[in-house]
Each structure stands twice: as C-alpha cells, then as structure tokens.
Amino acid sequence: xxxxxxxxxxxxxxxxxxxxxxxxxxxxxxxxxxxxxxxxxxxxxxxxxxxxxxxxxxxxxxxxxxxxxxxxxxxxxxxxxxxxxxxxxxxxxxxxxxxxxxxxxxxxxxxxxxxxxxxxxxxxxxxxxxxxxxxxxxxxxxxxxxxxxxxxxxxxxxxxxxxxxxxxxxxxxxxxxxxxxxxxxxxxxxxxxxxxxxxxxxxxxxxxxxxxxxxxxxxxxxxxxxxxxxxxxxxxxxxxxxxxxxxxxxxxxxxxxxxxxxxxxxxxxxxxxxxxxxxxxxxxxxxxxxxxxxxxxxxxxxxxxxxxxxxxxxxxxxxxxxxxxxxxxxxxxxxxxxxxxxxxxxxxxxxxxxxxxxxxxxxxxxxxxxxxxxxxxxxxxxxxxxxxxxxxxxxxx
Amino acid sequence: xxxxxxxxxxxxxxxxxxxxxxxxxxxxxxxxxxxxxxxxxxxxxxxxxxxxx
Numbered sequence: 001x002x003x004x005x006x007x008x009x010x011x012x013x014x015x016x017x018x019x020x021x022x023x024x025x026x027x028x029x030x031x032x033x034x035x036x037x038x039x040x041x042x043x044x045x046x047x048x049x050x051x052x053x054x055x056x057x058x059x060x061x062x063x064x065x066x067x068x069x070x071x072x073x074x075x076x077x078x079x080x081x082x083x084x085x086x087x088x089x090x091x092x093x094x095x096x097x098x099x100x101x102x103x104x105x106x107x108x109x110x111x112x113x114x115x116x117x118x119x120x121x122x123x124x125x126x127x128x129x130x131x132x133x134x135x136x137x138x139x140x141x142x143x144x145x146x147x148x149x150x151x152x153x154x155x156x157x158x159x160x161x162x163x164x165x166x167x168x169x170x171x172x173x174x175x176x177x178x179x180x181x182x183x184x185x186x187x188x189x190x191x192x193x194x195x196x197x198x199x200x201x202x203x204x205x206x207x208x209x210x211x212x213x214x215x216x217x218x219x220x221x222x223x224x225x226x227x228x229x230x231x232x233x234x235x236x237x238x239x240x241x242x243x244x245x246x247x248x249x250x251x252x253x254x255x256x257x258x259x260x261x262x263x264x265x266x267x268x269x270x271x272x273x274x275x276x277x278x279x280x281x282x283x284x285x286x287x288x289x290x291x292x293x294x295x296x297x298x299x300x301x302x303x304x305x306x307x308x309x310x311x312x313x314x315x316x317x318x319x320x321x322x323x324x325x326x327x328x329x330x331x332x333x334x335x336x337x338x339x340x341x342x343x344x345x346x347x348x349x350x351x352x353x354x355x356x357x358x359x360x361x362x363x364x365x366x367x368x369x370x371x372x373x374x375x376x377x378x379x380x381x382x383x384x385x386x387x388x389x390x391x392x393x394x395x396x397x
Numbered sequence: 398x399x400x401x402x403x404x405x406x407x408x409x410x411x412x413x414x415x416x417x418x419x420x421x422x423x424x425x426x427x428x429x430x431x432x433x434x435x436x437x438x439x440x441x442x443x444x445x446x447x448x449x450x
Binding site for chain 1: 405406438439440441
C-alpha cells in the first residue's frame with residue numbers, strides 16, 4: 001500500500017494483507033489491512049505499527065521513508081497491544097532508536113511488557129491526556145475492553161481525525177482507501193467485524209459513543225486499524241454501531257445445524273419451510289459449510305435461533321459445540337430458540353443444546369424435536385409446524 | 398466476605414487473597430479497597446465490579 005496523505009500532514013502508511021483467509025479463527029474472505037499512520041508536525045509521531053511479519057514491517061519502514069527519514073520519528077503511539085498492531089514495534093524501535101518514547105495506556109504499558117522483553121521508554125497516558133506535536137495536539141481516550149484491557153483511541157484534535165484502533169474496523173483489503181470509494185459491501189464487513197470482535201462489549205461501546213458525543217468533539221474522519229477510512233460520512237458507522245449495540249432483532253430466523261445422513265438436514269429444511277410460510281427472513285447454515293464467523297454475523301440481528309444436531313456417541317455433534325462455544329463468548333441477546341435433531345438409539349443432542357440455550361440466556365420456546373433415524377412424513381410435518389410456531393413468535397416480538 | 402467479579406474481564410477479587418501487588422492486604426473486604434484501585438487484569442475501576450453469584 002503506497003502512503004497517502006489523508007489530511008494535511010497525516011499519512012496512511014500501513015500495509016495490505018491481501019491473502020489472509022484465517023485471522024485467528026475468523027474467516028477473512030476479503031483479506032485485511034494493518035493500518036498505521038504518520039503525523040508530520042514539529043514532532044513526528046507514528047500511530048500503531050503492523051503485523052509481526054518481516055514483509056509487513058519492512059513495507060511500513062519503506063512507506064514512511066517515502067515521506068521522511070524514519071529515524072526522524074520522535075515518538076510512537078500504541079493504541080492496542082494485539083500483535084497485528086504492535087508486532088512491528090521491535091523492528092520499528094530498532095530502526096528509529098530504542099529509547100524513543102512509546103505512548104500507550106496504563107494497561108498498554110503492562111501488556112506490551114508481557115509481549116516484548118525489551119525495556120522500552122513507555123509513557124503511560126491517562127484518559128483525556130494531551131500531547132502537543134507542535135501545531136497539532138493528540139488527545140488520548142481510554143477504551144478499556146474495547147476490546148482489550150489496553151485499548152485506547154487517539155484523536156488528532158485540530159484535524160478531527162480519530163485513530164480508533166480496532167473500533168469501526170473491517171477485515172477488508174481492496175484497492176479503495178476511503179468509504180466514498182467503496183460499495184455498500186463494506187457495511188457487511190464492518191458488521192461482521194462488530195459481531196465477531198466487539199459484540200460482547202456492546203454496553204461499553206454504547207457508553208463510549210455517548211461519552212464521546214457528549215464531549216462535543218468534532219470528528220471529521222475515523223481511521224481504524226483495519227480496512228477503509230471513514231471520511232465522507234463517519235456518522236454512518238457510528239450510527240450503525242449504535243444499532244448493532246442494541247441488537248434489536250429483525251423479523252428473522254436462523255437455522256444452524258450439522259447432519260450425518262441428511263436426516264437432521266431434512267428436519268432443518270422442513271422447519272425453514274414453516275418459517276418461510278410465515279414470511280420470516282430465514283437463513284439455513286450448515287456448520288461444516290458455513291464458517292462460525294459468518295454464523296455469528298447472521299446471529300447479530302436474528303430473533304430466532306433453531307439449532308439442529310445429530311447425536312453422535314451420546315453427544316452433540318462436535319461442530320455444533322464449536323459454534324456454541326464461540327457464540328456463548330460473544331453473548332448475543334434478545335433470542336428465542338428451539339432445538340432439533342435425528343439420532344440412532346440414545347438421542348441426547350437436543351437435551352444438550354437446550355442446556356446450552358439456557359446457559360446463553362436464550363428463551364426456549366419449544367422443548368424441541370427428536371427423530372429416530374430417518375424422519376417420516378409425519379415427523380417432517382411436526383418440523384414444519386415448529387417452523388410456523390417459531391415464525392409466529394418472531395412476528396409477535 | 399463477598400467475592401467480587403469484574404464484569405469487563407471476569408477477574409474475581411477474593412478478599413481472602415487481597416491484591417498484594419497493589420498493596421491490598423489479604424483479608425481486605427472489597428468495600429474497604431481504596432476507590433482508585435483498579436482491576437489488576439484489565440484496569441477497570443471499582444464501579445465495574447459486581448458481587449459474585
């Protein structure tokens with residue numbers, strides 16, 4: 001990615017990772033970017049680095065070198081300790097001078113020290129603290145647990161440019177750099193990012209957005225550490241975040257299942273027919289075909305969750321448990337749920353799924369349907385009726 | 398003495414253990430911890446703690 005001046009004296013100097021498809025278990029079908037920013041003022045500041053891979057850290061240095069001699073960087077701001085943003089620090093600090101200050105949050109100092117064994121010159125900043133670069137002022141805003149203890153935002157005050165770390169990001173590597181250059185598809189990537197990384201912190205994000213709004217800061221541009229920059233309409237992504245935080249469900253049902261000999265799949269399809277009959281937006285997701293990171297994205301605005309699993313060796317099918325573990329951690333809210341599944345001789349899966357629904361505080365609206373071996377036309381009728389029943393409840397709420 | 402859990406990161410403050418690294422002696426009730434103390438794991442303030450059920 002060649003550097004681009006995004007505001008007077010502020011440059012995007014990060015890198016694109018076109019081909020990454022598995023980002024710590026998140027399916028990144030569009031790749032991603034590791035954004036970093038250079039501010040050239042009386043003092044020169046680098047905001048964040050890139051992933052700890054030689055080709056990226058070298059590219060970061062090369063990008064900076066097209067603007068200034070990287071050795072002239074006076075300070076580094078680390079908004080977030082995760083390796084895709086701090087991984088370039090050893091290379092950068094070695095290049096610019098190990099004694100140059102690193103500005104980070106209090107938890108950032110703690111966490112960086114647990115990632116890197118070097119004794120760098122950390123400056124732990126307080127929430128709201130400011131740093132003058134000359135004509136420009138940086139203000140630091142703690143955003144603890146959005147999404148790590150160390151997370152913070154940095155605002156270039158005079159320019160109204162917010163460096164928002166992972167907030168408002170998207171895993172997307174394209175030729176575009178800004179929201180006004182990219183199609184509406186970017187909103188799906190932003191939503192997917194929110195669902196997979198931030199959903200569980202929704203109450204805090206809501207509070208943060210309100211807090212920032214109340215401060216009356218003028219934010220003209222939002223620069224996340226992944227994906228495109230919001231410059232034309234930063235309010236669009238802020239409004240979207242507000243809505244996603246609320247997790248207000250739409251008239252939608254999600255049927256998530258696995259199957260061994262297509263019996264549970266036939267049940268899933270019959271349930272879907274019932275839901276569709278009730279004019280509910282219906283989505284079927286076979287969990288060995290659809291990635292868990294796409295399942296959770298669909299989960300964000302769904303009202304009903306129907307989960308189907310065969311019983312294998314007295315257990316739920318393992319892929320369902322994979323999804324449940326992932327979903328449980330991200331804490332979706334406002335769901336009604338029901339389970340179903342085919343079995344050979346014992347049939348515990350439905351019972352186990354119901355237990356997980358309870359643990360996730362999903363409201364169980366039906367005790368579920370179990371079918372031995374292959375569903376009969378009568379069984380499929382019951383499945384259809386379950387779809388109708390859940391469909392009606394979706395419409396009521 | 399009640400244990401308190403940090404709603405942000407899940408850290409549990411156990412009064413019997415205290416938080417000696419931050420000068421909180423074992424046996425200190427959560428209520429008696431200074432107000433500027435914060436979660437040793439994620440930095441959350443006391444207001445982000447709830448009684449563990």
